[in-house]
Amino acid sequence: MATYDQLKRALKKEGLRYTQQRQYVWDELCATNDHRDAEEIYLAIHQSGLNVSRATVYRTIDVLVKNKMVRKLELGDGRARYEHKVNATHHDHLICIQCGKIEEFMDEVIESRQDEIVKKFGYKLVRHIHQLFIICSECESP
Amino acid sequence: MATYDQLKRALKKEGLRYTQQRQYVWDELCATNDHRDAEEIYLAIHQSGLNVSRATVYRTIDVLVKNKMVRKLELGDGRARYEHKVNATHHDHLICIQCGKIEEFMDEVIESRQDEIVKKFGYKLVRHIHQLFIICSECESP
DNA sequence: CTGCCTGCAAAATCTTTGCAAAATC
DNA sequence: GATTTTGCAAAGATTTTGCAGGCAG
Numbered sequence: 016m017a018t019y020d021q022l023k024r025a026l027k028k029e030g031l032r033y034t035q036q037r038q039y040v041w042d043e044l045c046a047t048n049d050h051r052d053a054e055e056i057y058l059a060i061h062q063s064g065l066n067v068s069r070a071t072v073y074r075t076i077d078v079l080v081k082n083k084m085v086r087k088l089e090l091g092d093g094r095a096r097y098e099h100k101v102n103a104t105h106h107d108h109l110i111c112i113q114c115g116k117i118e119e120f121m122d123e124v125i126e127s128r129q130d131e132i133v134k135k136f137g138y139k140l141v142r143h144i145h146q147l148f149i150i151c152s153e154c155e156s157p
Numbered sequence: 158m159a160t161y162d163q164l165k166r167a168l169k170k171e172g173l174r175y176t177q178q179r180q181y182v183w184d185e186l187c188a189t190n191d192h193r194d195a196e197e198i199y200l201a202i203h204q205s206g207l208n209v210s211r212a213t214v215y216r217t218i219d220v221l222v223k224n225k226m227v228r229k230l231e232l233g234d235g236r237a238r239y240e241h242k243v244n245a246t247h248h249d250h251l252i253c254i255q256c257g258k259i260e261e262f263m264d265e266v267i268e269s270r271q272d273e274i275v276k277k278f279g280y281k282l283v284r285h286i287h288q289l290f291i292i293c294s295e296c297e298s299p
Numbered sequence: 300c301t302g303c304c305t306g307c308a309a310a311a312t313c314t315t316t317g318c319a320a321a322a323t324c
Numbered sequence: 325g326a327t328t329t330t331g332c333a334a335a336g337a338t339t340t341t342g343c344a345g346g347c348a349g
Contacts, residue, residue, distance in 0.1 A: 032303065032348055053339080068306045073339060091231030091286070093313085093338065109275070112283055120278075125270050129289060132262050133251070138291040141254055144233070145287045147271060149280040174323055174328060195314080210331045215314060235313060235338085304347075311340070322329070 018045075018101060025082040036067045040075040044085055050096040050108075050117045088117075090146065107145040113154035120147070160187075160243060167224040178209045182217040186227055192238040192250075192259045230259075232288065249287040255296035262289070 022041050026033050043060050051059075057072045076097060079085035086103075088096040090110060096117070105126075106119040125145070133140040164183050168175050185202050193201075199214045218239060221227035228245075230238040232252060238259070247268075248261040267287070275282040 030303095034304065034348070036305070066306095070307080070340080071305060074304090087233075089231065089233030091229075091233075091237075093235070095233075095338090109278060109280065111280075118278065120274050122270050122274060125267050128264050128267050128270075132264060133289055133291055136251060136260065136262075136291070137294045138251065138253075139297060141290045141292060143287070143289045145285070147275055147285045148283045149275055149278070150283060152279045155281060176323070176329065178330070208331090212315080212332080213330060216329090237313090301349095302347105303349095305345090307343095309340105309342085312338090313336100315334105315336070317334085318332095320330085320332105323327085324325100 021084060021101075025078065025084060028082070029078055031078065036071045037075045037078075039063075039065050039067050040072055041079065041084070044076075044079065044097060044099045045101055048098065050088055050098050052094040052096050054094075056097065089144070107143075107147075109147045109149050111151040111154055112148050113150055116151055118151075163226060163243075167220065167226060170224070171220055173220065178213045179217045179220075181205075181207050181209050182214055183221065183226070186218075186221065186239060186241045187243055190240065192230055192240050194236040194238050196236075198239065231286070249285075249289075251289045251291050253293040253296055254290050255292055258293055260293075 019038065019041075022038065023033055026037065031037075039060050040056065043056050043063070046059070053069070053072055053076060056076070057067070057069050060067050060072070076085060076087075080087045080097075084100055086098050086100055088098065088108065090096060104121070106121040109118040109120055110116070129143055130140060161180065161183075164180065165175055168179065173179075181202050182198065185198050185205070188201070195211070195214055195218060198218070199209070199211050202209050202214070218227060218229075222229045222239075226242055228240050228242055230240065230250065232238060246263070248263040251260040251262055252258070271285060272282060
């Protein structure tokens with residue numbers, strides 16, 4: 016469930032006010048563990064009978080991403096997906112190119128290899144994107 | 158350098174004609190090993206004194222990507238980058254979030270771990286994106 | 300009450316598309 | 325000579341921004 020304390024702290028830190036609209040966006044993001052785009056979040060809020068403009072959805076998500084409460088996924092199709100990070104551990108994604116389903120994976124070996132590669136270059140790792148585009152079992156043999 | 162045989166074969170396979178414009182786009186893509194966006198390709202062609210419209214640049218790149226002559230990179234900033242695949246082996250990318258510089262890496266261990274992960278899920282790996290966003294040494298201590 | 304926030308619509312950005320003119324086979 | 329291609333500009337898609345009125349502190 017949504018933790019308003021975390022939201023309040025983040026907004027305060029950014030010098031922003033605590034508003035109903037911002038809370039609705041956070042509520043909706045926390046309502047599922049899906050990987051949805053901005054339009055889906057926007058529509059879901061409206062289907063709950065609440066009213067928040069697209070602009071506010073985008074603006075609020077930006078704040079949440081900046082404060083690491085929400086993760087932004089760029090799959091290369093021009094639409095960013097978002098997932099809340101409440102009680103979440105680090106993971107990367109498997110994406111079915113047929114049905115769009117997204118699953119999560121995590122591999123310690125890969126994580127440490129990444130660190131070594133970056134170290135060898137003498138660089139500093141900030142973040143990474145690791146996406147495995149697959150055909151899932153249902154799409155392979157329907 | 159650009160290999161026109163490969164281009165001719167790809168166009169024939171797609172049922173497309175061999176035109177000057179398509180060759181110019183391929184020439185420009187092969188002219189460097191950079192990771193450039195469509196606009197940069199377009200401008201570079203024009204700076205060579207040749208004339209190819211943006212639409213044709215986009216349309217031609219699509220064909221080249223489809224035929225694995227060019228690789229499309231999505232860095233999550235809304236602008237796709239392209240690199241030709243002449244004499245290229247598989248690699249992934251390190252991207253400096255300060256200066257935008259792109260470098261390449263390849264790690265056998267990571268490659269095989271990926272295969273194992275996908276296998277464990279019972280899926281089929283089609284392609285992957287692995288990008289390490291870093292601060293390069295020049296940007297770290299200028 | 301003051302000034303930030305919202306909603307709307309317009310702008311911005313990158314890419315795709317429709318159509319008449321031009322080029323290829 | 326028929327049919328693809330091209331170039332242009334307009335349309336699309338997603339996201340961002342400017343501004344007048346509304347609401348939090």
